[in-house]
Amino acid sequence: MFKKVLIAEDQDDINIGLHTELKKLGILEIDQVKYCDDAYLKIQRGIFDKKPYDILITDLSFEADYREQDYKSGEELVRVLRKKQIEIPIVVYSVEDNSEKVRRLIHTYNVNGYVCKGRKGTKELIKALYHVYKTSAKYLSPKVANAKQNTINNDITDYDTLLLKKLSEGLSQKQISQYFLEHEIIPSSLSSVEKRLNKLKDILRANNPAQLIAIAKDAGFI
Amino acid sequence: MFKKVLIAEDQDDINIGLHTELKKLGILEIDQVKYCDDAYLKIQRGIFDKKPYDILITDLSFEADYREQDYKSGEELVRVLRKKQIEIPIVVYSVEDNSEKVRRLIHTYNVNGYVCKGRKGTKELIKALYHVYKTSAKYLSPKVANAKQNTINNDITDYDTLLLKKLSEGLSQKQISQYFLEHEIIPSSLSSVEKRLNKLKDILRANNPAQLIAIAKDAGFI
DNA sequence: CTTTCTTTTAAGGCTTACCGTAAAAATTAC
DNA sequence: GTAATTTTTACGGTAAGCCTTAAAAGAAAG
Numbered sequence: 001m002f003k004k005v006l007i008a009e010d011q012d013d014i015n016i017g018l019h020t021e022l023k024k025l026g027i028l029e030i031d032q033v034k035y036c037d038d039a040y041l042k043i044q045r046g047i048f049d050k051k052p053y054d055i056l057i058t059d060l061s062f063e064a065d066y067r068e069q070d071y072k073s074g075e076e077l078v079r080v081l082r083k084k085q086i087e088i089p090i091v092v093y094s095v096e097d098n099s100e101k102v103r104r105l106i107h108t109y110n111v112n113g114y115v116c117k118g119r120k121g122t123k124e125l126i127k128a129l130y131h132v133y134k135t136s137a138k139y140l141s142p143k144v145a146n147a148k149q150n151t152i153n154n155d156i157t158d159y160d161t162l163l164l165k166k167l168s169e170g171l172s173q174k175q176i177s178q179y180f181l182e183h184e185i186i187p188s189s190l191s192s193v194e195k196r197l198n199k200l201k202d203i204l205r206a207n208n209p210a211q212l213i214a215i216a217k218d219a220g221f222i
Numbered sequence: 223m224f225k226k227v228l229i230a231e232d233q234d235d236i237n238i239g240l241h242t243e244l245k246k247l248g249i250l251e252i253d254q255v256k257y258c259d260d261a262y263l264k265i266q267r268g269i270f271d272k273k274p275y276d277i278l279i280t281d282l283s284f285e286a287d288y289r290e291q292d293y294k295s296g297e298e299l300v301r302v303l304r305k306k307q308i309e310i311p312i313v314v315y316s317v318e319d320n321s322e323k324v325r326r327l328i329h330t331y332n333v334n335g336y337v338c339k340g341r342k343g344t345k346e347l348i349k350a351l352y353h354v355y356k357t358s359a360k361y362l363s364p365k366v367a368n369a370k371q372n373t374i375n376n377d378i379t380d381y382d383t384l385l386l387k388k389l390s391e392g393l394s395q396k397q398i399s400q401y402f403l404e405h406e407i408i409p410s411s412l413s414s415v416e417k418r419l420n421k422l423k424d425i426l427r428a429n430n431p432a433q434l435i436a437i438a439k440d441a442g443f444i
Numbered sequence: 445c446t447t448t449c450t451t452t453t454a455a456g457g458c459t460t461a462c463c464g465t466a467a468a469a470a471t472t473a474c
Numbered sequence: 475g476t477a478a479t480t481t482t483t484a485c486g487g488t489a490a491g492c493c494t495t496a497a498a499a500g501a502a503a504g
């Protein structure tokens with residue numbers, strides 16, 4: 001099994017829980033950090049000292065506080081690691097279950113596993129660790145197993161989330177069109193904004209902008 | 223200190239973490255449930271057996287799964303307990319930090335403490351437990367300490383929240399008026415719905431229904 | 445009971461959203 | 475290069491939301 005593990009997770013109760021469980025697996029070196037910047041530094045340090053971590057377990061969302069951070073989320077941490085060619089095995093451990101995000105992490109950043117926190121989160125995490133240790137295949141929680149296929153992509157794009165965000169900020173469709181024009185985001189015409197919004201209402205089964213925002217908020221797009 | 227504690231929390235890693243920490247405090251009987259229904263039954267059973275729990279620590283959000291539940295959230299659990307006159311001390315332990323929800327829990331359901339999960343969540347929870355054990359005052363995490371005042375948002379009535387809810391469900395103003403008429407909620411006219419919505423937009427500083435829903439969601443009214 | 449005040453309802457013009465159609469521009473295919 | 479396809483933009487009519495004014499109904503005061 002892995003011997004030297006780094007956990008990036010800001011919630012302290014989860015840290016205690018994970019520490020308790022991983023110790024039971026016989027993992028001796030378990031380092032835990034509450035900020036992504038610390039994780040990055042520790043990983044770099046490990047490489048420098050020729051004692052690299054065997055695996056990184058990271059959350060996605062980290063609460064912002066007084067400490068200024070370069071990397072504010074697990075995704076940013078993963079991005080910089082891969083960008084710097086640091087090929088440490090990574091398992092993401094998060095409550096998020098948005099397929100698009102999972103797909104991105106798996107395919108773009110080549111993370112080795114994605115485990116959803118929940119009633120059986122730690123059990124699945126342990127399964128994922130064994131899985132990643134033994135095989136080269138990706139481990140995915142049952143909840144997000146469908147994210148493996150990189151094909152079906154009728155999901156929500158960055159353009160869409162920006163659109164929803166602007167709508168939730170009180171801009172009219174006309175104003176959004178104007179905003180897109182000014183910020184050179186294409187398509188920017190009122191018609192296009194309308195069309196996109198229509199598609200979103202179709203996908204999210206909303207009758208009007210108000211319900212659209214309600215659903216988008218609940219689903220976590222904005 | 224409390225001797226018999228019940229924890230309602232669905233995430234298993236947090237359960238392990240809390241168990242580890244509370245055991246250190248010398249609490250002998252720590253029961254943990256992953257569903258609100260189970261929490262309710264256990265509390266009832268404790269009273270029936272004349273061995274009631276000293277305190278309930280509960281999360282707010284519970285993930286829905288195959289098991290059908292009567293009480294689907296911590297708030298519903300708290301509501302039914304207070305409705306049945308079960309005056310067990312309660313500390314809510316959640317990631318949510320919106321003041322309106324905290325205010326509602328504190329004032330309407332008379333919970334004894336509200337602790338935000340986070341980097342120092344368990345430490346604060348322990349502080350809250352001591353606080354509730356020793357005093358009759360409410361314990362609030364620093365993040366939500368401002369929720370103590372019950373003054374600010376008294377303008378928003380039950381009528382308003384229903385209105386916002388219906389709006390978020392995709393009903394047009396006309397349909398909401400119709401709904402009110404059918405359910406004998408007064409005022410029900412389209413004009414009145416408009417007027418009230420206008421006032422809400424004024425209070426919550428929203429430009430249009432979409433932003434209104436966004437703000438209401440964030441503030442926890444719906 | 446009458447007057448006064450507040451709340452509720454009604455009606456108008458005016459703006460924004462919604463929906464279909466179609467032209468213009470950009471991609472892709474040939 | 476042209477033709478075909480998709481994407482983006484434009485326009486027009488209907489519905490919904492927005493805003494003001496004012497009448498009708500209810501509640502409070504004399």
